[in-house]
Every structure is written in C-alpha cells, then in structure tokens.
Amino acid sequence: MVKCSFAMNYLNSKNKNEVFDKYFEWVKTLYPFWIKSVSLISTILNADKIKTEKHIQVINNAFELMKKWRYNEIKYIHKRRNEIDSAISYIRNNALNNKISVYWFAPICRNVASVLRGCLYISTHGYSDEQIPEVITIELYTMAAIRIFLPFDTVEFVHLLPPNVSIRDNVDNIHLKYEIAGKRFKIERQIELINEMANKIWGNKVEPLELIIPEEIWITEINQLSKEFYYENMNRFHNME
Numbered sequence: 289m290v291k292c293s294f295a296m297n298y299l300n301s302k303n304k305n306e307v308f309d310k311y312f313e314w315v316k317t318l319y320p321f322w323i324k325s326v327s328l329i330s331t332i333l334n335a336d337k338i339k340t341e342k343h344i345q346v347i348n349n350a351f352e353l354m355k356k357w358r359y360n361e362i363k364y365i366h367k368r369r370n371e372i373d374s375a376i377s378y379i380r381n382n383a384l385n386n387k388i389s390v391y392w393f394a395p396i397c398r399n400v401a402s403v404l405r406g407c408l409y410i411s412t413h414g415y416s417d418e419q420i421p422e423v424i425t426i427e428l429y430t431m432a433a434i435r436i437f438l439p440f441d442t443v444e445f446v447h448l449l450p451p452n453v454s455i456r457d458n459v460d461n462i463h464l465k466y467e468i469a470g471k472r473f474k475i476e477r478q479i480e481l482i483n484e485m486a487n488k489i490w491g492n493k494v495e496p497l498e499l500i501i502p503e504e505i506w507i508t509e510i511n512q513l514s515k516e517f518y519y520e521n522m523n524r525f526h527n528m529e
Contacts, residue, residue, distance in 0.1 A: 290490045343374070357412055445469040
C-alpha cells in the first residue's frame with residue numbers, strides 16, 4: 289500500500305510541472321472510457337444527437353487544451369473550459385439516471401468524472417501549485433478504483449469517516465475511508481485490489497499503463513448500493529439541524 293502521506297510529501301519535494309506532466313499522462317488514459325460512456329449514455333437515453341456530437345468533439349480536444357492552458361501556451365477561454373466541464377458533468381450526472389444506474393459502468397463514470405474535473409481545475413489554475421500534491425494523492429486511489437472497475441462512487445466514502453476525522457487534516461485518512469467502506473459494503477477484496485493497483489500506478493516510472501476496459505461493464509447490471517449510498521448521504525446533509 290502506498291501511504292498517502294508519503295506520496296504527498298514526495299510530490300511536494302518535486303518540481304510541480306514535472307509532477308503535473310506525469311499525472312496528466314495517466315489522466316489521458318481515461319479518454320476511451322469518457323468517449324464510450326458519453327456515446328452509450330446518449331444512446332440509452334435517446335439524447336439529442338447534435339448535443340452528443342458536440343460533447344464528443346469537446347472531449348477530442350479537451351486534453352490538448354488543458355495541457356496548453358496549464359502552461360499558458362494559448363489564450364484561456366472560459367467558454368471552452370465550461371464545455372469541457374459540461375462533458376464531464378454529462379457522465380457524472382447521468383450516472384444517477386434510473387436508466388443508466390443499473391449498469392456497472394455508471395458508478396465508474398462518477399469516479400472518472402472526479403479525476404477529469406480535478407485535472408481540469410489544475411490545468412486552469414483553479415488549484416495552486418501548492419495544492420497539486422494533495423489533489424493528485426487523493427486521485428491516486430480514485431484512479432486505482434477506476435482501474436479495477438469498482439462499482440462504487442469512492443468520493444462518497446468520505447461520509448463513512450467518524451465525526452471530526454477528515455482527509456484535510458490527515459491525508460492518511462484516505463486509507464481509513466477505504467477500509468471502512470470495505471467492511472460496510474463487504475468489498476474487502478476489492479479494496480485490497482485498489483491498494484495493489486495504487487502501488488502499480490505509483491511505481492510506474494516510464495509511461496502510464498493502457499486502460500483495458502472489459503466489455504461486460506457496459507452491459508452488466510449491478511445492485512444499486514452506490515446510488516443508494518449517495519442519496520442516503522444527500523438526505524442526511526439536507527436534514528442536518
């Protein structure tokens with residue numbers, strides 16, 4: 289297991305542009321999932337074809353724009369940034385649609401969207417260079433969850449942490465939230481696989497591993513635990529005194 293505090297301290301010691309470049313290459317491996325999920329969601333929902341094509345066009349240009357914005361190589365255009373964000377939101381929001389949420393790929397969409405949005409914020413300087421190590425350390429485990437195709441929105445796991453325990457105060461609480469999630473949802477073996485994948489991602493010093501997507505995730509129906517947990521957390525938030 290890659291201890292998060294170690295990873296963050298290591299990234300803090302490195303040149304932030306070099307850190308970003310390596311991270312960016314890993315994020316780019318999510319492209320085929322992003323494209324495929326947009327197309328499939330649009331088909332299932334019988335969405336407007338013109339809007340779908342617009343999302344796909346935006347995705348095809350997104351990584352080039354993000355890289356150039358990061359290094360101020362081209363003029364930053366807020367409208368283009370919003371188009372990318374909209375293409376990200378398309379898979380994140382529709383993952384909760386009743387026609388989509390029954391499929392394995394749906395909760396993975398939410399994890400992919402989290403990583404893509406983090407990359408977009410870094411690229412457009414929404415995060416300072418000082419924040420980059422923490423953001424990437426958190427996304428290391430989200431990326432690992434994506435690569436084992438965990439059918440849970442891992443961002444929601446933060447709600448499992450005990451009161452007064454936060455990741456902001458101690459980044460190693462990331463490990464705790466996954467450990468608790470493993471027990472809560474009886475996915476201990478999948479959590480082990482996430483830790484193993486995080487090690488593999490962290491240890492790769494040459495180029496990122498290709499994302500090999502099994503065809504079954506697009507057609508296999510799953511339980512609704514991830515979606516139910518999301519709405520459980522939403523209800524708890526709105527009913528807080």
